[in-house]
């Protein structure tokens with residue numbers, strides 16, 4: 001054997017030994033990225049009597065290695081601890097896919113006093129959310145160009161406790177400029193979002209049907225969705241008269257200013273446009289996603305019909321439309337102000353039915369906080385207060401507690417919060433517990449009672465929320481993002497190791 005061959009054999013043996021021994025040391029030395037995880041292991045098993053797998057809820061052990069789910073074994077006992085693999089036995093707690101929220105406003109850069117990457121993603125982790133998709137407003141600049149998109153991604157680096165993707169913004173300034181839209185999508189925007197009414201932010205204008213059509217043509221090429229705030233304003237009699245504060249404080253006044261017909265009108269246009277989206281003869285045309293549906297009457301019927309006739313349309317609703325009703329909102333309590341508005345009890349109950357019957361595809365928080373002053377809580381002025389509800393951290397216990405009363409099964413809840421939103425965002429490796437997927441997991445106790453209040457730590461930047469005082473079932477024990485234990489019982493990992501998710 002000549003010397004170079006000998007050297008080659010020696011190197012091969014050294015590499016072989018290293019690949020066997022490295023995982024062992026790597027494990028013992030708390031993983032390569034110190035601080036990312038509260039668990040000093042990269043190879044471990046999670047066990048519980050209730051694991052939500054693609055085959056249903058069952059006793060199972062989930063093996064995680066290097067951030068991925070590497071095996072799922074149905075068994076009635078926790079696996080034995082070995083030197084190489086650590087085991088956590090969660091007993092009767094539920095192990096299920098981490099939640100994916102496709103509609104959050106983290107407002108960074110530019111409006112960190114409203115929310116931020118650190119506070120928002122810490123709240124997400126504490127609530128069992130492992131992926132967020134950030135809206136292109138109300139950050140400054142709004143995410144409507146490649147430059148703004150790059151700024152957003154830069155601002156997010158090192159500040160995320162869960163993974164975060166980004167929708168780009170479709171506004172009149174870029175809608176008819178194919179190059180600008182192409183650049184935004186090539187920079188990594190997972191899709192686009194637009195408003196058909198004023199957004200509340202000056203640099204995020206409203207789009208019309210022509211803008212939307214043009215954008216869909218490009219989105220179809222990339223197979224990415226267009227998300228739309230579907231309300232079209234119609235002038236009302238109210239606008240002609242100057243209202244005094246006592247009238248502006250009334251919830252009924254606010255409700256009257258945004259009737260269901262605004263949603264109907266927008267949805268009709270979107271359905272008409274979607275008929276036109278099979279560009280270049282491709283059946284896999286663009287996809288329209290209607291955000292935060294409130295009207296469960298005509299708007300919902302229109303969506304159902306369109307879906308039945310094959311339109312590529314999906315729709316989300318939010319916890320606040322399912323939990324609250326106009327009847328219970330006190331005059332002046334602007335914590336409840338959002339757009340479209342929370343409507344009456346009958347509307348709410350129809351939303352639940354649609355959710356259960358599968359006509360609403362997914363849930364999202366529409367977490368859209370502002371600085372407390374803008375909620376005008378003292379004046380209680382519903383017409384001038386900021387529209388947006390703060391809720392990200394409570395999504396799971398809220399929808400589980402109220403969902404149970406409406407006969408919603410845990411498997412359904414998980415589809416609504418994880419599987420379908422992951423699909424909308426093009427994240428095939430997230431949203432389900434299957435071998436090969438990212439180990440994005442929430443472990444929680446659905447029977448534990450909590451109350452949103454003093455003894456409950458809220459990680460949002462501001463604690464103002466209409467959920468204060470609510471008694472709920474369900475507390476998050478542990479959250480894993482790509483195998484990193486990012487949250488456990490009130491503690492977060494010391495380093496923010498969530499990553500920006502960019503479309504490729």
Ligand SMILES: NC(=O)NC(NC(N)=O)C(=O)[O-]
Nearest residue numbers: 105199200338339368387388
């Ligand atoms: N500019 C906003 O964040 N608006 C949001 N506000 C709500 N929903 O009240 C929204 O999603 O439309």
Ligand SMILES: [Zn+2]
Nearest residue numbers: 229291292339
């Ligand atoms: Zn909206």
Ligand SMILES: [Zn+2]
Nearest residue numbers: 103135366368
């Ligand atoms: Zn929103």
